[in-house]
Amino acid sequence: MTKTYDYDLFVIGAGSGGVRASRVAAAHGARVAIAEEYRVGGTCVIRGCVPKKLLVYGAHFAEDLQDAARFGWKVGKCDFDWPVLRDNVLGEVERLEGIYQDILDRHEVDTIPQRATLTGPHEIALADGTKVTAATILIATGAHPVVPKLPGAEHGITSNEVFHLERMPKRVVIAGGGYIANEFAGIFHEFSCHVTLVNRGEVILRHYDEQIRDRLLTISLMKGIEFKFNAPFEKIEKRKDGTLKIHVSGQDPLEADLLLWAVGRAPNTAGLGLEKVGVELGKNGAILVDEDNQSSVPSIYGIGDVTDRVQLTPVAIREGQAFADTVFGGKPTRVDYAHIPSAVFSHPPIAGVGMTEGEARDKLGSYKAYVSDFRPMKNVLAGRNERALYKIIVDQETDRVVGLHMIGPDAPEILQAAAIAVKAGLTKAQFDDTLALHPTMSEELVLMR
Template sequence: MTKAYDYDLFVIGAGSGGVRAARVSAAHGARVAIAEEYRMGGTCVIRGCVPKKLLVYGAHFAEDLQDARRFGWRVKSCRFDWPTLRDNVLAEVERLEGIYTDILDRNEVEIFQQRAVITGPNEITLADGSKLTAATILVATGARPAVPDVPGAEHGVTSNEMFHLDAVPKRAVIAGGGYIANEFAGILHEFACEVTIVNRGDRILRHYDEQIRDRLLQISLTKGINFKFNAPFEKIVKRKDGSLRIHLAGSSPIDADLLLWAVGRSPNTEGLGLEKVGVKLGKNRAILVDDDNQSSVPSIYAIGDVTDRVQLTPVAIREGQAFADTMYGNKPTRVDYTNIPSAVFSHPPIASVGLSEGQARDKLGTYKTYVSDFRPMKNVLAGRNERSLYKLIVDEETEKVVGIHMIGPDAPEILQVAAIAVKAGLTKSQFDETVALHPTMSEELVLMR
């Protein structure tokens, strides 16, 4: 630590990664400040995974109430009220924002609620004109939804605005085939919205195992969600009544009340002064960093989505922790990016860790797959034909389980524990030797032969 600067560490961006880095660095004894121009908590807490998961919970009641009749509950007709769910979700977001502020306050991190720009290797200029200095600057500004350069694109919304809608649209078009597109498709569909997913490519969730994503597509089609593939957008026209006419290449126009852009996310590096001070940017204008999160300027570091390595909140938190422990905790730490579990909170959800079958085919000499395709007990009694699919990928030479892929109720909850087994390098025989917990869906993981 040095008194030559106002702070030992200045963090730009108070999302999950930035807050973790700030509070742990302060706990290690560093003099820390953080600047946030919007709201404390970042994308995940304010306009991302947390409020979206709450909407997913709300959407599930549509099927749960229907299924309840088969379990003996005399459920009268129900009416969904979007403003109630929306306002309760936003209230929870506000509560969490307060918790993030309290965490920083308790660790004596000074908070500046305004935009900060880097004006020198060790200098930050705030929106009010104040200039501050720091021995180290950490950029944790995250990413934002990308909007394509298409005539009329401004008539669409992004995931940021989905939590503030006045009403659930009757007809929605969702552009994209990734996790955000499929999650909001499931949510809106359960709220009685007619949903069409439009993708410029020929598949959804291209980074997931082919069997799993095909099963989601099959189930989504059965539910009534529409898909258009290989259909680039040409233009969007807004009509006098507020509805949209969406023109696609090689396809008939689609009429909708809402267009959601879910075509990827771009690192928030514009206007931060990075290039002026010599920070090198890479593809998609992401900050290039080494294994210790250091940029091309020795005093400037970056973590989280702004580096465009792995755009997941838990990864940003790990990077923030590693940065703080390395810089101020006398505990050099690097993040291990192998076998990171991920989930898609679609209807039903997907969970995955390790190699997909396609990746195993490319990377391993020989491999085995084990599949369990079954109808969950709850679905059987409910009269619901929806089937779950669990899949193990095994390295034939070592017998290690190198990939687990699942689609079905509570798949993400189950996979978190199973991911430990993949991370630990456990073998298929060790799975087989584990006694099944019956009757559960998770027992399928140890019963595949």
């Protein structure tokens, strides 16, 4: 490390990736500072996957309480109190923020609670006018929800604000067809809202296996969630009583108490001074980086959602680790982006890893899809007609399992272990040779013939 600069590493953005890079670099002996203009923890901890998953847990009680009677429990009349859940979730977020700050403090990383911008390849300007220098600068500012530019768009909210609602609305319109839209559709529905999901395209979750996403659509429709396809938004009107009149192409106007924009996320690069110092940007303002997370300016790197490669928290963490080990640890490391597992915490949830059947059809010489379509034991006794669907995609030339996709209770929990097998390149024969753990839903993975 050199004393030429104030710091060996200056990180802008204290989300999951930035915090990991900071503390690992510090552990390698680097003098590290991290700037965060909002709250330590980033999207995942503060306004993303963690609070959202807690809302998913809260929403599940709606069905669990209904099912309880069939299992002998006399539950009685139940009322849902949104402020209680909201405040408890926000309290947990605050606790986790403290843990992240403690991690930085224990590794002697200087935390600067200000906005930071670039004024040179080794210079950073802080909001209070202070300027600091660093041998290496890492941009880990994440991404933000996109709000379309159309009349009245400001009357909607995004996933950033949804955790702070004063009261639970009765009618919710959700714009989008991706994982955020479908997750909040399930959450709001279980909280007794009438939900309409409006998508400008023809399908939901277009990057997931077609059969799996079609099953979610079928179940969602059975639950009473409405879908509008091929329906671009035109304008939103806000009435004096606070309700919304939402105009979409080719449809009658929709009446709603809340409009949630879930139409994508864009990298947080605006106003950082990246272009001025020569950092090349790509689509949506994403920082273009190489396999070592290095930008077009040798001293400036980027990780996580700001690079718009794979917008997942575990990927950002892995990239932060690889960056710190490569640049400061003397251990050159690159992230392997093959076989990244993903999940949609819908009702019921979806999980998948590897090739979808459509991808296998396009890329492999020959493949075989094994499918198990069944009703989970709990649903049978509860009188609930929802069916789970598991699918294994096999390369027939090698017998390797190249894809695994599922929808049903606890699908993400099951898939995490199964993803190890797919990543390791295990064969269908090895799946078949594994004894079933009975009675479980996951045993279907080794029983498909």
